[in-house]
Amino acid sequence: MIVKIENMDHNGRGIARIGEKVTFVPFALPEEVVEIRITKEKKKYNEAKLIKLLTPSKERITPICPYYNECGGCEIMHMDYKSQINFKKEKVKNIIDKYTNLKIEPEVFSSEHNLNYRNKITIHENNDKIGYMKKATNEIIEIDSCPLAMETINKYLKENKRKIKKELIIRTNEKGEIISSLQNNKMIIEINKLKFQIDINSFFQINNDICSKVFSYIENNINNCKTCLDLYSGVGTLSILASKKSKYVYSIESNPHSHANAIENLKINNIKNIKFMLGKVENEIKKINEPIDLIITDPPRSGMDKETIKIIKEITPKTLIYMSCDPMTLARDLNDLKEMYILEKIAIFDMFPNTKHIECVCVLNRR
Numbered sequence: 053m054i055v056k057i058e059n060m061d062h063n064g065r066g067i068a069r070i071g072e073k074v075t076f077v078p079f080a081l082p083e084e085v086v087e088i089r090i091t092k093e094k095k096k097y098n099e100a101k102l103i104k105l106l107t108p109s110k111e112r113i114t115p116i117c118p119y120y121n122e123c124g125g126c127e128i129m130h131m132d133y134k135s136q137i138n139f140k141k142e143k144v145k146n147i148i149d150k151y152t153n154l155k156i157e158p159e160v161f162s163s164e165h166n167l168n169y170r171n172k173i174t175i176h177e178n179n180d181k182i183g184y185m186k187k188a189t190n191e192i193i194e195i196d197s198c199p200l201a202m203e204t205i206n207k208y209l210k211e212n213k214r215k216i217k218k219e220l221i222i223r224t225n226e227k228g229e230i231i232s233s234l235q236n237n238k239m240i241i242e243i244n245k246l247k248f249q250i251d252i253n254s255f256f257q258i259n260n261d262i263c264s265k266v267f268s269y270i271e272n273n274i275n276n277c278k279t280c281l282d283l284y285s286g287v288g289t290l291s292i293l294a295s296k297k298s299k300y301v302y303s304i305e306s307n308p309h310s311h312a313n314a315i316e317n318l319k320i321n322n323i324k325n326i327k328f329m330l331g332k333v334e335n336e337i338k339k340i341n342e343p344i345d346l347i348i349t350d351p352p353r354s355g356m357d358k359e360t361i362k363i364i365k366e367i368t369p370k371t372l373i374y375m376s377c378d379p380m381t382l383a384r385d386l387n388d389l390k391e392m393y394i395l396e397k398i399a400i401f402d403m404f405p406n407t408k409h410i411e412c413v414c415v416l417n418r419r
C-alpha cells in the first residue's frame with residue numbers, strides 16, 4: 053500500500069491516514085511517500101512497516117548505525133540534526149499546550165556532539181548473545197559498538213565483550229577513565245569545575261556537554277535564598293549548585309549508593325551547608341518543617357506523585373525549578389501546579405540526540 057506521511061507522533065513515528073484511520077509508520081518522515089505493510093490493526097489505529105521509500109524528505113539522512121533498524125534504542129537517527137531539534141521543540145510545545153493549556157516558547161540547547169556522547173551504556177548477555185536489549189522485548193540485538201557511546205566505552209566493550217555474563221554496565225568520565233560492573237569501583241566526574249563521585253549504581257546525567265549546560269542554566273536561575281529543598285537529589289549535583297546561593301539545603305534521595313556518593317561529594321567540594329536525607333521523597337518531605345524559598349525537583353520518568361505535589365503546594369516555595377526527562381509527566385504535574393504557580397520559562401536540553409527523548413527545565417514562580 054502506498055501512503056503519504058502527514059505528520060510525526062511524539063515517539064518519532066510517521067503518521068499517515070488511511071481513510072479516517074491513523075497509521076503509525078516508524079522510520080518515515082513528514083511529506084514522504086512510502087510503501088507500507090500493515091503489521092497491526094487496532095480499532096482506532098494501525099501500525100505499519102516501511103517497505104519502500106518512494107519520495108524521501110529533505111530532512112532525511114542515512115543513519116550511521118548498522119543496528120538502527122532493529123535495535124530500537126534510537127528513533128530519529130534518519131533525521132538531520134536540525135530537524136531533530138525542531139521536532140523536539142514542537143513536541144514539548146504541543147504536549148504542554150495539550151495538557152496544561154499553557155502557551156510557552158521553549159529555549160533550546162542543542163548538544164555539541166550528536167554521536168559518541170553517552171557516558172554510560174548497559175550491555176546484556178543471554179545464551180552467548182551479547183548486545184542491547186531490544187525495547188519492550190527480551191530479545192538481544194548483538195552489537196560490537198554503539199555510535200552514541202563515548203569512544204572509551206566502545207574500546208572497553210570490545211576488549212571485555214567475552215567476559216560479560218547477564219549484564220554489564222560501563223561508565224566513563226571526561227578523562228577516559230572507566231568503571232564497570234566487572235570492576236565495581238567509584239569514579240570522579242568533573243562538570244563545570246565541580247567534582248562528583250559516582251559509582252556504577254548511582255544516577256548521573258549521561259551527556260557531559262548537555263549536563264554542563266543544564267547546570268549553568270539552573271545556577272543562573274537560582275536567586276539567593278535562605279533555604280532550598282532538592283528532591284530526587286541523586287549524587288547531590290543540583291544541591292551543590294544551590295548551596296552556593298542558599299544558606300542551607302535539604303536534599304532527598306532514595307538510592308543508598310547515590311546517597312553515599314552525595315555525602316562524599318560534600319567533602320570533595322568542601323561544602324558544609326547541605327543535609328542529605330536518605331529515603332523516599334513522599335515520606336521524607338513530611339519531615340521538613342521550616343520555611344522553604346526554593347524547591348528543585350528532578351524526578352524519574354514517572355514524574356512526581358500526587359502526595360508530593362500536595363505537600364509542595366503546602367510548603368509554597370516562592371520558586372520551583374522542575375527538571376524532567378519526560379514531557380508527558382512534566383505536563384501532567386505542571387497542570388496540577390498551574391493554579392498556584394506561573395510557568396515563567398521552559399528550556400529544552402538535547403541530552404539524548406538521535407532518540408525521541410528530551411530533558412526539560414522549567415522555572416515556576418508563586419502567583
Ligand SMILES: C[S@@+](CC[C@H](N)C(=O)[O-])C[C@H]1O[C@@H](n2cnc3c(N)ncnc32)[C@H](O)[C@@H]1O
Nearest residue numbers: 255284285286289305306307332333350351352
Ligand atoms: C532523574 S534522577 C535525578 C538525580 C539528580 N537530580 C541529578 O541531576 O543527578 C532521579 C533520582 O531520583 C531517585 N528516586 C527515584 N524515586 C525516588 C523517590 N520516590 N524518592 C526519592 N528518590 C527517588 C533516583 O534514585 C534518582 O537518583
